[in-house]
Amino acid sequence: SGADLADGSCSHPTIPGRVSPLLPANHVTMAKGTGVVHTAPAHGMEDYSVASHHQLPTDCLVDEGGFFTEAAGPQLQSKYVLEEGNEAVIQMLQAAGSLLKEEKYVHSYPYDWRTKKPMIIRASKQWFVNTESVKATAQEVLKKVKVIPTSAVGRMLEMLDRRTFWCISRQRCWGVP
Helix, strand or coil, X not given: CXXXXXXXXXXXXXXXXXXXXXXXXCCCCHHHCCCCCCCCCCCCHHHHHHHHHCCCCCCCCEXXXXXXXXXXXXXXXXXXXXXXXXXXXXHHHHHCCCCCCCCCCCCCCCECCCCCCECCCCCCCCEEECCHHHHHHHHHHHHCCCCXXXXXXXXXXXXXXXXXXXXXXXXXXXXXX
């Protein structure tokens, strides 16, 4: 059972000397597969939560264009993750004698509604500020916005008043739908 594996570790299949912990996670079940998965803390909320709980690094090895970064190593650097990157990983596993089985699998990636292409979820840097001036400015600007129904303005002002941290994010070059 999974409980028998808890607190264990395993060798990394392609990085000699690197040991990875075996960690329990509530989102991993046997409903789709073996119930054992790799963790990619920079590429999904559940994995990020597990990594944060166990104080693991959340380094992102994929850039904004979907290509492996230099930190992924010379065999993967500049390769597109969903195409030649996958093939390179398979070749690395074969060379290390760590590939147990290979089969084609259609992954259920989220798709971009504009391009109809799969999206890679990846962590990005955020900037958090805790200043009263940001809060005051936001409240003053909100008072100038025409809100329908008008009764919602009071609730929004109260929400802004209770907010202690602000995340200034430039992740998207387009507006939120």
